[in-house]
Amino acid sequence: MSSVRWEDMDTAYDATSLVRGKGHFVDDIRLSNMLHMSVMRSPYARGRILGLKGGMSSADFKGKLASVGEGASPSSALSIEPVFATGFVNYVGQPVAAVFADDRYRSTDLLDSIEVDYEPLKPVVTIDDALNSGPIHSGMNSNVLVEATQGKDFPDPNTPIVLEDILENDRVSTNPIEPRGIVTDYHNGVLNVWISTQSVNSIKTGLVESLGMNPDDVRVMQTDTGGAFGSKGGLYPEYVIAAYASMKYGKPVKWIESRREHLASTNPGRGVRGRVKIFAALNGKIAGMKGEVLVDAGAYGTGSGGFSAQYIGFMMTGPYSIENAFVTGRALLTNKVPQGPYRGAGRPEASYFIERMLDLLADELKMDPADVRLLNMSDKPFESPLGMRIDAARPFFETAVNELEYRREAKLTKGVGLSFFVLVPALYTGESARIIVKGGRVSVWLGGNSHGQGHEVFVKKLVNEELGVPEDIVTLYRGDTKMTMVGEGSWGSRSAMVGGAAVVAACRKLKGDVLREFGNYTADNLLSGSYDEFVNDETRRSINSFGANLATVEIGKMGNVKVKKCIAYYDVGRALNRDMVIGQIQGGMAQGIGQTLHEVLSYNEDGQLITSSISDAGVPLAEDLPNFGVKIAENRSILPHGAKGVGESPTIGVPTALIRAIEKARGKRLRKTPVMPEDLME
Template sequence: MSVGFVDEEQDPDVRFVRGAGRYVDDIKLEGMQHLYVVRSPYARARVLSVKGGITGDELKATMESVGEDAGGRSTVSFPVLSASYVSYVGQPVAAVLGGDKYEAADKAEEVDVQYEPLKPVMDPERSLESEPIHPGTESNLVAAAELGKDFELKAPVEVDETLRMERIAPNPMETKGMVASYDGSLLTVYASTQSPFSWREGLAGSLGLKEESVRVVQMDTGGGFGSKGGIYPEYVVAAYAAMKTKRPVKWSESRYENLLATNMGRGVRGRMKVYADRKGKLKGLKADLLVDVGAYPLGGGAWTAKWIASQLVGPYAVPKAYATAKAVLTNKVNMGPYRGAGRPEAAFFMERMMDRIADETGVDAAEVRLRNATTRRTISPLGMEAPPSRRFFMEALRAFKYSSRKKKEKVGLSFFMLIPAAYGGESAKLAVKGGRVKVWMGGSSHGQRHDVFAKKLVSEELGVPQDVIDFQHTDTAAISGGVGSWGSRTAILGGGALVEASRSLKAAAKKELGKGYSPARILEGDYEAEAFFKPKDMLNTLGANLATARLTKEGNAVVEEVLSFYDAGKVLNQFMLESQVTGGVAQGVGEVMYERAVYSEDGQLLTASIADAGVIHATEMPKSVVMTAAHRSTLPHGAKGVGESPTIGVPPAATRALEVLLGRRFTTLPIEPEKLWALDVSDGGRTR
């Protein structure tokens, strides 16, 4: 079944350092054409006419809601190619084909699109009072949720604050892309993806095909961070063009296109009010959230506001809580998941309030948190279940050497809960043939190096050496179903499925071989086993971060060190875990100091290069120390999720460290650069 692009018997490290990785853009097929997408230069406009290329009049398809943020259906449909009006800069309106990228781009010049520009809605705070961006709708409100019960309370300490996390571009190093090829009955798609199965569902749905007539094969995938879980209009157009011309079609976007037209994360405002006693014990919490879902509320837009609100209480206990949350439309590219997807927003809002309570009461920031931590499993008034947290946080403070570090350094702390996206479970398959074991998972590694834990688990379960195990990229033709890699889920769910599939394969071999059974005999036979693993227990886990900040000799505030202490359950591979976490620390610090999508009032993206988007460089990276608390989960392999922990825990801890260093209150991420300096460098201004 292998399509032969990737040599899966070779160690991925070796393939990648040789330049022998096989990404979508590396594919060359006989007769292949390149697709170039013509995009709207306006944030909001009527489309008066489109002449040339494949247009929305020819391809009257709309987008399906699939992947990580799939969910509720919206009344607004998202056209693959818009023929009537456009709602964000970069929205596809037409597409052309050429023999190579240059020729395709030249041909795009010949496409004539006439627009009548309209005033865009850019500020989510003013979205509801603005004219609806979609004709025929009544307002820009996408969803409104109310959680918990409203209450009245007088408390000795009452603090309110408006907090913001700005929009962020996910910026995987490999931009989005695919190659489609059609043989008259089967559409084969080679994909840079987190989820071939979501792609299959989405492409089949948008093109009106049966899922059996679509095969999606994952290529080496150069990062995703949430942006490659679902499908985009360009994928549907490329697939359509391959079917129409009966020739393979490649679509591979530039970074500029990636920034304009890839779902962005965050973009949430939280108005928080907390009530506490003078010792910092929480009495009540009220919140009002506003989520900017961009132009088309594809799935996630409908439930993100409620999802964030539901986890505001985090790992703490509060007697009363009430939250309202709204999701509204603006003329920007759609909101989508970005590493953490709702979890970082909730943690940032709550942890900022914990620090405010510490400041108002004079109680130490760690002590405030401990006083509100729990000793038993709880369900918050907003409906979220949490494991007992107090003991874990005391463990974290000891691991951080918090008391002594706090005396000497400018430190910030965060406690949080990670809710892995366990819904739907995950699949895995093993096939033994010719002395080798092939392994697939339904959710696809796009940089996490799932091959490392997969080989270890299968080797341990079957008793065969790791070097006979070949980890395969996900292929919808090779495994019967699957979900996707996101939400800190694959090691726990895919890993659980691997264990189950290994055990059933082993049982089958034992039954067949009887007394002659041995692990070596498994390799002599032909066996297959597939498992779909759906855990029943709550898998929410806890984490803590400590960050320190200092001034450079020039007076710039920087994050110096980030300590992570996460309950990852039984650690499947210590090095890979540390590497995952340190990569997440980079993103967390980037989010605090640099990363942001900025739009002009007329809807143009001002941060339209990867440099402007603020992705962190080696010279800006703080020291990262990763520690784990190995409290086994109830899963067969004992693991817990960890992938998103750093983007949840690092932003509030790093923000606090900078706040303590500079004596300024920070409420919005990223912090504006002009607020990150000090004239007096005598305190903490050790030279770099």
């Protein structure tokens, strides 16, 4: 690997540089006198630290982790993760101490110089353990981190059909190709940070809070980011340690996560169980739904477990007009790495719970699953008793049934599954954008940072449309808190929507500037001058969208599932770039297949992580993937540029359609992802 100095880096996003091998990732940064950091991690799921010698540890730095980023939610002070384990360890992989050396081999060797004495304690590993054991953190009354209800409880409707089931999604590692990494350099009173992230602003806020620094003294810059899927939006102990170490030693510090560290210590997603009860008439009309959602939050409240417990419940009526609904959500503490957002972050779980029940209802009544679903939809907009607002669902899904050629497929194939869902993008607090026009070029920064989706494509297009300048003079630069003083992040299917809206708003401000100066707006007038506009555009309205998936499978004699067809029909609003939309959907469908067929983080009864490689973690391979079919509906949103969300749709829609297809092919009710071959072998 060649040596790259930060000053020499081109900080523009450029997807073509990635395919040419010219990307600038955080591990490409080489600064002089740079130290490499290695982290000593807990080998126990739960234990008391009796003694610790060597390395940097809680004896040197007592800070706590700030909760920032997607799904960050305040939780009890007793459950906040310390930067270094203090007194106790609470999950395998928890940072206990750190060592530094001038290269990575030496810092790894130095780990042997640390001596830690543990008294292992009996860990709380599963959701059931959490319910039945005393609290993992002393001072708490139970392992319930957060308890929240959605909707109002109601007396059980007197319907002939009452169905109840327990449904589960096991934990999934996010597994971006590039694991986490950071370089910190404290220099002249300023902490400079380069990081692989979804949000430079979240990382800055987190570091400022955890280190007790002045915001003006921290600058966070994004490097090319090789995937994230939710796991790179928030703060982690290693980031704070690397920043602290740079200040302490007066040298730059680099930490690059290994894959094994990633599996053990990066917040995984899913890890939920739902008990769902539906009440229905003999014609299939659902009168009520009651749910109980249990989230395996892991060892600390600094992940997104608390948020998930509420958010999943909120969406649990799906696209259906169910008049009575009540959901209790609980996030439970266990001795495992904290749960975090993973592509969908609560949306796939909510959809899984309701869609599995719709299929059960169809089987109970011997109705077609499409018919049961359409019957429970409205021709008018609907606000669910849980507070979710949706457009008229039935017209869209009637079209979807046709577009997916479901009825034809259902006649031909035994193993066919259909799913309908609502995508609720994370629009809240909007997004920031800054545009500088200078020297005949247009430079753009966004508060939410591309981690491989190609934000530069929609930015160039929108600037071209709004300002009439050619796309090739427009550049989107990687995230930098010096350029956007506030901003949110790239997650929750939001970037093209709120990032795009912010770009449009900034362009319109520039237009106003030119108009005031010249009396009329032309692109030439704009490019002849120097302008600098920043907006933080708040979108307060909810803009949800619908999607549907179809999957067909065959099951081999060893219980191996072959996905034959996987087709999407999604309303993406106005597609700002069709190829990018299709690419997003195909990538997400692969992840949806992965979660359904193989992906899981397995822990044994001692809370030890058994999954030890990316192969063990079950990421989908080429052999797992069918030829995808992607169909898109373009119903413009109310946003000025018409976009709707897309990124999370496939991880919501595919698992539910696929598990149904497998269930039909095998003729056996399925309740849990991933579906293992041994559950299917006859």
